Amino acid sequence: MPPLPRSIAHLDMDAFYASVELLRYPQLRGLPAVVGGRRATAAEDPAHFPRLRDYVGRGVITTATYEARALGVHSGMGLMKAAQLAPDALLLPADFDTYRHYSRLFKAAVREIAPDLEDRGIDEIYLDLTALNPDGSREGAHAIALRLQQAVRDATGLSCSLGVAPNKLLAKLCSDLEKPAGITVVAADDIPARIWPLPAKRINGIGPKAAERLDALGIHSIGELAAADVLWLQEQFGERYGQWLHRAARGQDERPVVTHSEPKSISRETTFERDLHPRQDRNELSQRFTRLCEQLAADLVRKGYVGKTIGLKLRFDNFHTVTRDLTLPNPIGEAAAIRRAAGECLKRVPLERRIRLLGVRVGNLVRRDAIPDHETPTPVQAELFA
DNA sequence: TCTGGGGTCCTAGGACCC
DNA sequence: TCTGGGGTCCTAGGACCC
Numbered sequence: 001m002p003p004l005p006r007s008i009a010h011l012d013m014d015a016f017y018a019s020v021e022l023l024r025y026p027q028l029r030g031l032p033a034v035v036g037g038r039r040a041t042a043a044e045d046p047a048h049f050p051r052l053r054d055y056v057g058r059g060v061i062t063t064a065t066y067e068a069r070a071l072g073v074h075s076g077m078g079l080m081k082a083a084q085l086a087p088d089a090l091l092l093p094a095d096f097d098t099y100r101h102y103s104r105l106f107k108a109a110v111r112e113i114a115p116d117l118e119d120r121g122i123d124e125i126y127l128d129l130t131a132l133n134p135d136g137s138r139e140g141a142h143a144i145a146l147r148l149q150q151a152v153r154d155a156t157g158l159s160c161s162l163g164v165a166p167n168k169l170l171a172k173l174c175s176d177l178e179k180p181a182g183i184t185v186v187a188a189d190d191i192p193a194r195i196w197p198l199p200a201k202r203i204n205g206i207g208p209k210a211a212e213r214l215d216a217l218g219i220h221s222i223g224e225l226a227a228a229d230v231l232w233l234q235e236q237f238g239e240r241y242g243q244w245l246h247r248a249a250r251g252q253d254e255r256p257v258v259t260h261s262e263p264k265s266i267s268r269e270t271t272f273e274r275d276l277h278p279r280q281d282r283n284e285l286s287q288r289f290t291r292l293c294e295q296l297a298a299d300l301v302r303k304g305y306v307g308k309t310i311g312l313k314l315r316f317d318n319f320h321t322v323t324r325d326l327t328l329p330n331p332i333g334e335a336a337a338i339r340r341a342a343g344e345c346l347k348r349v350p351l352e353r354r355i356r357l358l359g360v361r362v363g364n365l366v367r368r369d370a371i372p373d374h375e376t377p378t379p380v381q382a383e384l385f386a
Numbered sequence: 387t388c389t390g391g392g393g394t395c396c397t398a399g400g401a402c403c404c
Numbered sequence: 405t406c407t408g409g410g411g412t413c414c415t416a417g418g419a420c421c422c
Contacts, residue, residue, distance in 0.1 A: 036390080037390095056387085057387090058387090058388095058389085058390080059389095059390065060389065060390050060391095061390095062390080062391095075422090076389085076390090077388095077389085078387080078388050078389050078390095079387095079388095080387045080388065080389095081387085081388060081389085083387090084387095094390095120421085120422070121392090121393085121421080121422040122422075123422075124422075204420090204421075205419095205420070205421085206420090207419060207420045207421080208419090208420090209418090209419060209420085210419080210420090238396095238397085240396080240397095241396085263393085264393080264394070264395095265392095265393075265394085266392090266393090267391085267392065267393075268391085268392090269390085269391060269392080270390090270391085271389095271390060271391085309414085309415095319388095319389070321417085321418095322416080322417085323415090323416060323417070324415085324416080325414085325415065325416080326414095326415090327413085327414060327415085357390090357391095359391085
């Protein structure tokens with residue numbers, strides 16, 4: 001007997017950050033608006049909304065309303081470029097605490113109906129609905145999706161889109177087909193008609209680089225990728241990725257919905273308002289570096305981890321990025337110890353250009369409460385190791 | 387006036403051990 | 405002395421995702 005097909009959903013909030021802002025400022029509904037840029041300062045009047053054309057400085061768009069998207073603006077786009085396309089669009093500063101609050105609300109509402117939930121960040125989740133839709137019917141899947149949509153709306157006032165399919169890959173693809181507030185259900189039979197005409201880059205895992213290489217090889221649609229010879233794909237893209245491309249294009253994906261996972265690393269990074277010179281701006285650089293380590297140490301305490309691999313990340317004014325890391329004999333978590341280890345990493349980087357970004361990371365994480373007392377480094381020991 | 391911040395996973399070479 | 409594998413850890417970079 002072949003295993004019963006699963007019923008997997010992907011739920012994606014519609015223009016999440018921007019939609020949360022519209023709950024706060026309903027008078028902006030229907031207008032092009034984007035979320036992004038630096039945090040608001042206390043001096044700014046929260047009811048006065050600057051236009052994109054007034055913005056000066058670094059940053060990208062985090063979310064654009066559908067009205068702004070119609071003007072060609074999308075997330076990830078630099079604010080200065082977006083200002084050219086949509087100078088009159090409103091610019092709303094990001095407020096992550098509020099977004100996290102609404103994230104918890106919608107996930108709790110979904111969990112009441114479908115407890116097998118995998119977190120995929122602040123605004124999307126996977127759900128295993130197999131037990132809720134035992135016959136695997138389209139009608140059953142659609143009914144559950146409608147209930148979920150309504151529950152999310154009741155809990156938050158926000159809309160979401162759902163895809164329901166036999167696996168995560170297809171569910172993710174489908175949740176995007178009828179946005180906003182859409183529901184798309186597909187079965188294996190629908191793949192040739194519904195999935196194969198789509199561009200290959202719509203597959204989660206085919207990014208800009210792979211899409212460009214596929215294009216150059218004459219493969220544009222998922223169907224063309226499905227028709228390509230697997231050995232040839234492996235020659236072009238490597239054994240593993242070639243095999244994965246072949247399976248993905250055919251709608252094959254066995255990954256389970258993972259309801260619990262532990263973090264592998266925790267990091268903090270910052271892009272400076274202006275590029276800092278390694279010697280002329282040495283003091284400022286050093287202060288920002290220390291501050292990042294303090295914030296990271298606080299994050300580690302709050303989340304209950306320590307780690308033994310400390311990493312440093314630098315981005316230069318030409319956008320070239322380098323990383324260095326150092327693995328210590330014992331896990332650490334204190335700001336001073338992190339600062340010292342990351343300082344050792346910094347000594348291994350030649351500093352010949354101005355610095356745009358500085359980041360610090362702690363990996364090889366261990367839960368604080370999992371460390372036997374005799375292994376818990378005291379501050380003094382931590383300093384000796386660092 | 388280009389290009390945020392938080393992550394995961396993969397690859398590949400070298401060290402080191404069996 | 406030379407020739408080998410295999411496994412694991414460390415490090416650096418890169419692709420990709422939200």
